[in-house]
Amino acid sequence: MADRQPEDDVLDPPAAAEPANPSAIYDADGGFDAGYLHSVTEAIAADDAEHLKRHVVDLHESELGDLLEHLSPDDRQSLVRLMGADFDYAALTEVDEAVRLQIVDAMPNAQIAEAVRALDSDDAVYILEDLEEEDRKEILEQLPFRERIRLRRALEYPDESAGRRMQTEFVAVPPYWTVGQTIDYLRDEDGLPDNFSQIFVVDPSFKLLGAVDLDRILRMRRPATIEEIMHETRHAIPADMDQEEAAQIFEQYDLLSAAVVDATQRLVGVLTIDDVVDVIQQEAEEDLLRLGGVGDEELSDTVLTTVRSRFLWLLINLGTAILASVVIGFFDATIQQMVALAVLMPIVASMGGNAGTQTMTVAVRALATRDIDIYNAGRVIRREVLVGILNGVAFAVIIGVVAGLWFESWGIGQVIGLALIINMIAAALAGILIPLLLDRVGADPALASGTFVTTVTDVVGFFAFLGLAAWWFGLGSS
Amino acid sequence: MADRQPEDDVLDPPAAAEPANPSAIYDADGGFDAGYLHSVTEAIAADDAEHLKRHVVDLHESELGDLLEHLSPDDRQSLVRLMGADFDYAALTEVDEAVRLQIVDAMPNAQIAEAVRALDSDDAVYILEDLEEEDRKEILEQLPFRERIRLRRALEYPDESAGRRMQTEFVAVPPYWTVGQTIDYLRDEDGLPDNFSQIFVVDPSFKLLGAVDLDRILRMRRPATIEEIMHETRHAIPADMDQEEAAQIFEQYDLLSAAVVDATQRLVGVLTIDDVVDVIQQEAEEDLLRLGGVGDEELSDTVLTTVRSRFLWLLINLGTAILASVVIGFFDATIQQMVALAVLMPIVASMGGNAGTQTMTVAVRALATRDIDIYNAGRVIRREVLVGILNGVAFAVIIGVVAGLWFESWGIGQVIGLALIINMIAAALAGILIPLLLDRVGADPALASGTFVTTVTDVVGFFAFLGLAAWWFGLGSS
Structure with a gap:
């Protein structure tokens, strides 16, 4: 997900004079607050982008997703249009498939390409995989070379596989580096993922050798080498493994993240627990719905x-x-x-x-x-x-x-x-x-x-x- | 859980000449391997502790839990007895309640007290909360003062609350410390938790001020102060909040861990995603079982x-x-x-x-x-x-x-x-x-x-x- 720790930016000064209080969007029962919803639909009806942004811009992607599901189809599209560049496309990964397709289908491919660029690779794949082959191709062609290659590779893995759910952004270092070198690298490098809890250790051909948890790096003195403090990654996930099987491994071994490797044991991505939680939820839900005689039904289906x-x-x-x-x-x-x-x-x-x-x-x-x-x-x-x-x-x-x-x-x-x-x-x-x-x-x-x-x-x-x-x-x- | 990253000790030389290959305990379908199970029951039948340990000592707590559930009640108790001090009591948190009670009830209180001392506080509470009031009291009295106070406090929170599931071991620092001071503290301090992914920021009365993710500390230079890089903890969990509600917050905001606070906003523990995954699973299972007309039934019930x-x-x-x-x-x-x-x-x-x-x-x-x-x-x-x-x-x-x-x-x-x-x-x-x-x-x-x-x-x-x-x-x- 794009923004695992939404609190990161809370200390920045609020963008507007009257920022949305995130806890105020839900009422005591955990449902949507009536007053809040009313303000949003009013701003949409009045075509008042500034007023709308004040209410929406600070929302977490999941809150924005919730909001979208509570709006009428027309209002959803108006909201995306009015928010413009301030719309957090990660919210599209938090809504039902029917709602997502309805919003995405109304967007020109150029706009989708821009959205995809702003997202983490796992979220981008989530949106791209539902599109028609032709649209997907057109969108990928508008992306920079490196991103295009990465996303295309992720999309080549089977539906519902670990390769589809993984993030292709990760931190990898060689085993002979010291803790000091690694810390210096992390301090100087600009292209790091937004969040990471593990550093992977690879050989020159990117074959996975092991991993180091961040707390272990912080406990060690600078001269220690990565090789000394890394652990073997016993639970590396093959990219073509079914997501349900991967979720079971996470659950059994209480993993927070795991390396994803290709057939030649090369590191291709990282699967994180937050994506796996969604899979666990989905699988439990699937069993319940199937036992009740309803397939993969969603409340927003026609x-x-x-x-x-x-x-x-x-x-x-x-x-x-x-x-x-x-x-x-x-x-x-x-x-x-x-x-x-x-x-x-x-x-x-x-x-x-x-x-x-x-x-x-x-x-x-x-x-x-x-x-x-x-x-x-x-x-x-x-x-x-x-x-x-x-x-x-x-x-x-x-x-x-x-x-x-x-x-x-x-x-x-x-x-x-x-x-x-x-x-x-x-x-x-x-x-x-x-x-x-x-x-x-x-x-x-x-x-x-x-x-x-x-x-x-x-x-x-x-x-x-x-x-x-x-x-x-x-x-x-x- | 006691051992979130089981790979930590993999690089140590194996304890015996013929260590259990962890992947060999499961067959291709994910079921227990027949040959492995046979070796274990044979070793138990022969009262051969050494042979048994070779097969069991390297298991992850969840694998050991699986093994216990596959044994007959008598064999379970023999296994605990034969393993002696090498038995990983964390496995008791991975089995059905009926199996856990059967094993624990057969243990003298002194042995339970010893087991509880070896466990993380959340696992210890998990085992203690099922016991009779009187046994619990006797066991707590055999623990060192600090642990006794901690566990007693956790047990005072309501059943199925965040306070029962939280870990009372965590890292907390004052806001005026620098990144350098914090790293030095982590390098020198011996009493740190086994694993942690966040450092909490508290005032002298332990009131929660914020938190810092480890990757953020690693990216920053030594003179930066904690106050500058910490984020507000928007999702601090009250200790008496129902675990299901806490799980929903984790899920909605994709949290990996969250501070648990008492009524006066004092930091009392940390709730981690691996415990929450269990709660999510349980809740989904509960709905499914209830819809099917079976209450909180377990396969091991009489x-x-x-x-x-x-x-x-x-x-x-x-x-x-x-x-x-x-x-x-x-x-x-x-x-x-x-x-x-x-x-x-x-x-x-x-x-x-x-x-x-x-x-x-x-x-x-x-x-x-x-x-x-x-x-x-x-x-x-x-x-x-x-x-x-x-x-x-x-x-x-x-x-x-x-x-x-x-x-x-x-x-x-x-x-x-x-x-x-x-x-x-x-x-x-x-x-x-x-x-x-x-x-x-x-x-x-x-x-x-x-x-x-x-x-x-x-x-x-x-x-x-x-x-x-x-x-x-x-x-x-x-």
Whole structure:
């Protein structure tokens, strides 16, 4: 990010007489302050650039991103136009993709090129990677040679790889330098990155040899050589590694930043924890949304995009619902003779569906965090089945008594109780085995498990209940 | 964490002839390597401390934590015993609570006290906060005065507050020091924290004045004063702030570390991003698990704990399922005259349930990330209803044709289509309004929304479908 420590410039005198108080833009609940938002939209409506700048210029990029998301599409473009050169383009990395594209698409390529030049390489890539091939080419051609090469190389790495998220600005020194030489270099060099917490050590061909944390340099006396105080970089990240995998390494080893290397172990960039935090958030969010049957949906998507993205999931659900209906259809004669069955059957299916979802949720999360594998899968399966049996028996008693009293028939109470136990065991097995199986065949368990699990619990639930009833009461089935 | 940059000691000669290769403990899928695990359990079974140490001593705390979770409870305790003083107690912060308690409960208090002394304060608090009041007191009494005071103070902050997560070791200097003086101090002082990325600036009463990033000190010449190069700490975290709120500040402003202050703005500790990453993970996980109807469950919980924690959720679901059955019961005479209704009715309920869950998932996530508030709530509600109507009409046509062909009655096709549209609109409204309402009254929308939403879609679905059918075909209801 361009500006990791936004406080850096706070001690500069404010640009205008009435600067925005950053804490005043949010209200006590963490939502946007109504008065602040009103002032901004008023300034935009009045086309008053000076007034607008007073309110916006001191915002952190994430606050500006928040503000943009709260404005109407037209107001967003007016804000960018009115702010002119004072607009902090890093804010575009903080908004939903739909909002970003809407703003960027309205900008001429020359303006995008200028924006890209002002940004750190990772932020620039973030904006460029969403653009059409042709626009991207035109924009890159307007950049200075060195920047063009750097960005082009980053863009050549696969989507969602470490190479896309890395910053290509970093500090690298040779191993034979002393601490004194290094400090002098840092004092004299103008082209340093805005922020850095590590110095990398490379050989003449830029092959990565190690790294030194800044606190280590500060503790050492000037004659010590870098080679003596550097540590091996055990966790160098290959540039084509998936960002999720890279995030897991950061998390496991509590890294703050890590070197990114190409296939020949040459240092090409640095990945920092702030970018990784975003990845961790995204991945957790992805699992949650997928479990809920919504893909990579964003609040700012259009209605039609949302309709389309949800349609497929609902269509699959329709198929499984029809399958459950077909099972019920087998027993239509039974139901006609005993309509209480129709009244009670959703209970069996619903309890199984919920129990299955519980198990599945735990399984999907455990797979995502790698807490489950072949060594403990057997233990987890046994545990889930046992939980299913115990809760199955408990609820069998409860619903058996309720149904028996309701329809004044202990027979129906016994049938529903037995059916419930069967379905709770089926739910436990489906809830754990389906995610494991999907994971094993390389599918995303968060995406598809839900449908399969409820299909199993619906089909087993209806079949067990109606089938048992038909047999128990000697009722005909068609 | 005790050892943020585990590579620090890599260049030391290995302790034994056959050191564990850290990358060899995981297989290609990121799971535990079978051969490695086998060697460890064999060494434990043979009571061979030397052999075990060769495999375990070089592990990172998180790797050791992973290993502990993969062992049986008995093997875990044997490992701690055999490793003796070489056991890295920081690993206890990396395992599930149930595993941690199992290991710690088996340790005498004197041994826990020794472990706590070896840890950073944040890790020590992490272990102490789970213990019984009495044990904690006994352990604290065995610690040196300064550490005891520090830990006691941290433990006095509320559960899950920044004060519990902070590290009490930090570097603080007065504002009138020069860069040169500061560097000399860092070179000479022995009691510095293991790692630090910021130096804090305080007045004689330890009131926080600002902070300086290490890269800034390295760039400046020796005569510059700290006061000139420090920045105001705009995001100092009050020690009693909830850890989730603190994590949101870290995330929004891309902080790497932040000062923690008491009520009088005195510096009491530092919160670092690696601890915050854990909090972010936990919070995302919490929402996912709660949406799935499982509370704060862990894979290592006992069967009975799991049964109990899931029971309540299933009981609530049973209540709502019975409510839906009561609605069906109103129409038992109608069903008896037209058994096709019993066959088809789960489809209407199921489609509504799924559509409602989609909307609810988006709403819960948007509330968690504060992407939804009173300014855009109206827009989001309109959008969701529109999506519900559009998908409702689409699926009404599909299921209308299917049902019409299946039961050779266009009447039933029209009834189910109309009921579906009604239920999809109800689903959209319930999916967005229920989470908003729960959030407004201060309840956790992730926890309770699911039950309410499916209650609405079940009741509305059955009622709309059966009621419309009774009216359309002039069938009696009881």
